[in-house]
Structures are given as C-alpha cells and as structure tokens.
Amino acid sequence: MPSPDNQNDRPSPPEAQRLRQEAVGWLARLSDREATIEDRLAFERWQSQSPAHARAFQSIAEVWHDPGLDRAARLVARADSVHDRESLAVRSRWKPALTVAACLSALLLGAVYFEVLTRLQADHQTSVGERRTVRLPDQSLVTLNTQSAIATAFDGTVRKVRLLKGEAFFKVQHDPNRPFVVEGGETTTRAVGTEFVIRQQDHGDRVTVIEGVVDVASRSREGTKERVSAGSMIESESGRLGQARPVDASMASAWLQGLLIVDDVPLAQVLEEIRRYHPGTIVLWNQQIGQRHVTGTYKLDDPSKVLYHLTKTFPLRTVSLADRLVLLF
Structure with a gap:
C-alpha cells in the first residue's frame, strides 16, 4: 500500500470533498446502535479502496471525538426540536449523526469557495x-x-x-x-x-x-x-x-435553462449533481436507496426544493443544519 504521505495519492479537491461526505455517512451509520456486521463489512470494503478513503474517515473520526463540537451539536439538536416532539424523537436516535454533521459543517465551511x-x-x-x-x-x-x-x-x-x-x-x-x-x-x-x-x-x-x-x-x-x-x-x-x-x-445542455433532466439515473448520481448547486453539503446515508433510479426534470435554481421533492418520491427522511448540511437517511 502506498505511503499516506505520498503526494501522488492525494485526491483532487472535488474528490477529497466527496470522500469526506462519504466518510461522515459511514461514521453516522456505524454509530447507530442498529448497525449490523454487514454494515461493518461494507465499511471495511469502502475504506480499503485507497489510502485517501482511510485518511478521509480518520480525519472525520478525529473531529467526531472532539468534546466541544459534540456538546455544540447536541445543543443545536435540542434547540431545533423544542417545539416538535416527533422531530425530537428522530434527533434523539440520530444524535451521533448530528454530531458528525456539525463537525463536517465546520470542516467543509470553506469548500464552496474557489481556491x-x-x-x-x-x-x-x-x-x-x-x-x-x-x-x-x-x-x-x-x-x-x-x-x-x-x-x-x-x-x-x-x-x-x-x-x-x-x-x-x-x-x-x-x-x-x-x-x-x-x-x-x-x-x-x-x-x-x-x-x-x-x-x-x-x-x-x-x-x-x-x-x-x-x-x-x-x-x-x-x-x-x-x-x-x-x-x-x-x-x-x-x-x-x-x-x-x-x-x-x-x-x-439543459443547465443553460436552469434545468436538470434525468432519465433512469441512480438517485446517488442525481444527488451528486445537485451538490454542485447547493450552498452546503448533502450526505446520503442510505446507500441502498441511492441505487434506485430517477426520471424527471428539476429546477436547479432551488436545490432545496429538489431535495424536498426527492424525499417525497423515495422513503427518505432529512436532518438539516441551517441548510448548510443536509443528511438524508
């Protein structure tokens, strides 16, 4: 395996961002008390794809264990759900994912700007x-x-x-x-x-x-x-x-009219495209749903509305942090 310090192994900025997004999904998935041995084996396969995959997960995991960010994420979760019991139940189960989301938001805050x-x-x-x-x-x-x-x-x-x-x-x-x-x-x-x-x-x-x-x-x-x-x-x-x-x-060329037109395309691929137009970060936790196919025409000028329609089409729930990070599960 190449050395982690080998600069040739470093991914491009877009690829590094994608790996961080996938890493946060894996950390949320493995932190769920209902995670199975199949989840662990799938994660090991993902992590072993390259040194860059392993480094991405390690960097997210290190932030995950930061006690200050963990407390901040829990405060955000409580504040967002004071008046919504159903939302509180969802967030209570997904506190690990929320913590990771808060950490990733801090890591990726500047990723939307040009180098x-x-x-x-x-x-x-x-x-x-x-x-x-x-x-x-x-x-x-x-x-x-x-x-x-x-x-x-x-x-x-x-x-x-x-x-x-x-x-x-x-x-x-x-x-x-x-x-x-x-x-x-x-x-x-x-x-x-x-x-x-x-x-x-x-x-x-x-x-x-x-x-x-x-x-x-x-x-x-x-x-x-x-x-x-x-x-x-x-x-x-x-x-x-x-x-x-x-x-x-x-x-x-549909983007010239502000449109995304897809015909029998995997949901994960559609979300990858929407990420380019979204001001924050979108993480798909449920990889199985990501393989289901989508056909439709969507307006790129309002990516949040596109995500809303997709959650109504597929069995997906969302947790959003200030619209800067959207976790789909």
Whole structure:
C-alpha cells in the first residue's frame, strides 16, 4: 500500500470533498446502535479502496471525538426540536449523526469557495448556483455554470481559453485565421465555429458537442486526438481519451435553462449533481436507496426544493443544519 504521505495519492479537491461526505455517512451509520456486521463489512470494503478513503474517515473520526463540537451539536439538536416532539424523537436516535454533521459543517465551511490560486488566475468566475454569460473579445459567447472559472488569452494568431474549474458552454464565432482552443484539465478542444460544452470532472474532462465539429486532444498523451461531431460526447480519464458516443444534447445542455433532466439515473448520481448547486453539503446515508433510479426534470435554481421533492418520491427522511448540511437517511 502506498505511503499516506505520498503526494501522488492525494485526491483532487472535488474528490477529497466527496470522500469526506462519504466518510461522515459511514461514521453516522456505524454509530447507530442498529448497525449490523454487514454494515461493518461494507465499511471495511469502502475504506480499503485507497489510502485517501482511510485518511478521509480518520480525519472525520478525529473531529467526531472532539468534546466541544459534540456538546455544540447536541445543543443545536435540542434547540431545533423544542417545539416538535416527533422531530425530537428522530434527533434523539440520530444524535451521533448530528454530531458528525456539525463537525463536517465546520470542516467543509470553506469548500464552496474557489481556491485562492483559481481566483487569482480567473478572468471570469461564478459562485455556487450562479450562471453567467460572458462575451469574449472576438464576440464568441461563454456561459459559465455553477462554481466555474475561466482565463482567456487572445492574440493575432490564436484564441485560447483555459477552463480552470467547473463547466462552460462555448458558442464560437467563425474565424479561419485564428483557431479557438479551450484547455481543460486533461484535454485541449479546438474549434473554428461551433457550440460545445466542456466540464471538468473528478476523473477527467467531458466534451459535448451541440453544433458543428471539434477536435479533442489529450494534453498528456501527445498525438492522441479524436474528432467529435454534433450530438456526441467524449470523456477523458487519467489523460486517456475514450471513444466518442451519441448523447442527448438537449439534456446535456439543459443547465443553460436552469434545468436538470434525468432519465433512469441512480438517485446517488442525481444527488451528486445537485451538490454542485447547493450552498452546503448533502450526505446520503442510505446507500441502498441511492441505487434506485430517477426520471424527471428539476429546477436547479432551488436545490432545496429538489431535495424536498426527492424525499417525497423515495422513503427518505432529512436532518438539516441551517441548510448548510443536509443528511438524508
């Protein structure tokens, strides 16, 4: 097993946040007096996936045992349920989970903001839940999705945009003398006049072409390039390009209208998407329900309302701390 101090084992910031969210769910699950041996075995499988998984759980567990934060969480639980006996019964059973939730809130309070380096590099950026359209010097349009940032570099020979974080839609003005190039985390996308979306994911980039044709190349594997046409998308993982495949372009770009459209998608995956637009942290404790599938159209401008509708669709209860951390169980 690699050394915990090996920097190559360190996950990206989005991946580290996801691991912390999963770790708090496991800590709540194992702290429940009804936890079973199957729960313990499932946790061991999760923790053994990588050193990063084990470190994430250890960091949350250390905060869990902080007596000051434990007392604070219990006070919050009592204050929230003074006038609601049913809520008090739920919170009484879930005090361990509430304690973890309070601890995780403290750990993740700054996670919704951009890293300082990204802020310094960015020419344009958006905050949580924000969308913004920017007109570039060549009259091309860029729409930034939630928590996204770009840097631009235009000269007489090339139009270059760097996607520093998040997701962006590009509507490119035709200019045969100056190619339009977008650098993602792992890919370079080259277009002349077209419309496409690039999204940075934990494992790599995803490029979806809405109109026209683009050439997508790997930044780390020289000579690796794929041509992607309208109605298709391509993803990279660890610098390796996959194969272009058909996609519903209207669904892939629905966020431009503030919508999330899903068709037979696991609930856990839907929640992963909603997290991008929610100002706090969402933790799904019931992993079995997370495998059940969802079909529907949801408004991303009100992620709390989306969560409410999902709890009415599935057998889920919620515990919320100031809407900054939502625990689904």
